Amino acid sequence: MVLAIGIGAVNVPAGDVWTVLVHHATGRGAVDDIALDQIVWQFRTPRVVLAAVVGAGLAVAGAVLQTLVSNPLADPTVLGFSHGASLGAVLVITLGGAGLGGLGVSGAAFAGALLAGLLVFALGQRRGRLAPTRLVLAGVAVGYVLLSATSFVQLRATPTELRGVMFWMLGSVSGARWSQLPAVTAVVAIGTALLASFGRRLNALLAGDESATSLGVDVHRTRAVLLVVAALLTGTVIAVAGGIGFVGLMIPHLVRLALGADHRRLLPLSALLGAVYLVLVDLLSRTVDRPNELPLGILTALLGAPFFLWLLRRNKGLDAA
Amino acid sequence: MRLTVDGLDITLGATPVLRDVVLDVSPGQIVGLVGPNGSGKSTLLRAVYRSLRPAAGVVEVGGRDVWRLSSRAAARHTAAVLQDGAGAGGLTVAETVALGRTPHHGVLGRDGEGDRRAVAEAMENCGIAPLADRDLSSLSGGERQRVLLARALAQAPELLVLDELTNHLDIRARFELLGLIRKTGVTTLAVLHDLDLAARFCDRLVVLHHGRAVAAGPVLDALTPRLLHEVFGVRARAERHPDGVIRITYEADPLAP
Ligand SMILES: Nc1ncnc2c1ncn2[C@@H]1O[C@H](COP(=O)(O)OP(=O)(O)OP(=O)(O)O)[C@@H](O)[C@H]1O
């Protein structure tokens, strides 16, 4: 973490980073170089913390969604949440916040993700029960509709707006500020804890709906609560960091491959690995092409996918699962 | 624990699947639920393990209406082995058997010594201890049935409902597992297609036909030649042999009109 804070457009030695962090955390010691203090404390530190929080949130939400709809491909994108967020963000970027009741980009993205979630929730029901296949299909369908709406809005955008849209959709934590961190961190921490408390019931869901019912799990209610929490969690994360794909898909599967599917391990470890992964990706995003920065969404998949494919090849047992 | 079903009506879509079904299993008994495909056996079990709410009628376990209990409270005394297999999800055998402990824990409950003992004992009894770390999806059909029975036994049930447990099991395993259930002494309602096995292991039988319980009672009273013909469409007799075992003898042409 200290290293990730130090490296960037301007490199700061780890020792100096430590001094600044200790100074702000405990009030001890002094920082003479104001520019150094600015870089480390005002820009880099919130950025690294945000990357960690976002990575954790996306990974946990992905892990839960995959079990929830009994589909290994599920993640916030497949269930339409991300497309909802994109539409909200794009509308604000091109039309300005005024058209949407003064919402900022983040607010609109959050609202978009939640609305998409609610729509999928409503369409995924059959006779008052949430059916896994129906949920996935509803998510994909809603996602496509939102995607075409987003494309339509983009067609009418100016080149400058388009650049902003592109950058938002590919995700970034470069805009991290201390002021937004407490709220985002709190949502991710509470959401993760809540989802993790469902560990046993999520395990039971792996056995199928009928079996889970016979094991004392109220399948419909469990699915409803989990879906809402996962939508809130991703909505929050996407709102501040844009559309970062692949983390929610890859990280949970990595943990499953290494340590099995028991959710009482899977969820905390996915959070941890997701956090580490996104901190590293963010670090790369601002070092490979200094002083320019690459959007995170490009790197998460570019780095993650080959590694993931390599792991899949090594684990032949996965076919049966 | 006693299971009592009374006046049970269930309609799925527009089809009435069960009509006015009455059924009673005394504590410690094994009652066989038999009937042709589509007669409503699985549907009846679903009402017992609280997966399908009946349109009318009551299901009582130990004198308490299961539909007035929470799903968790009901699952603490009723366990099920179902027809729909084990699902797919990458759990190991030991983790699957441990699912049986789910209803005995609250949100934050950790596995204790009691849980571990229940799981180990169930695996031992069902002969799957050597498979503990295998991925569930890598097992044969019969091995999987044993795992599902172990999961149900780990649930420490006072009522066991079984939907074609003996499916996929080899001949020896059928005797072994049904014998094991006999030995545990837990009250059991078992759907069985093999009438010979049903006759051998069950204290009583209930025969379902087109959603109605058309016969109930001790094996020889329930499986009359007339009923075997009218309900199952075969010419056969159930007889007690000199060794005390009831066996089914099928005629040379069982499909004769
Ligand atoms: N969702 C549904 N809608 C309409 N009819 C249904 C539905 N589910 C089941 N049925 C019908 O209810 C009847 C009873 O089904 P059930 O599964 O209880 O039969 P079963 O006795 O267990 O049969 P089997 O021996 O083949 O397992 C069948 O005719 C079936 O087609």
Ligand SMILES: [Mg+2]
């Ligand atoms: Mg059936």
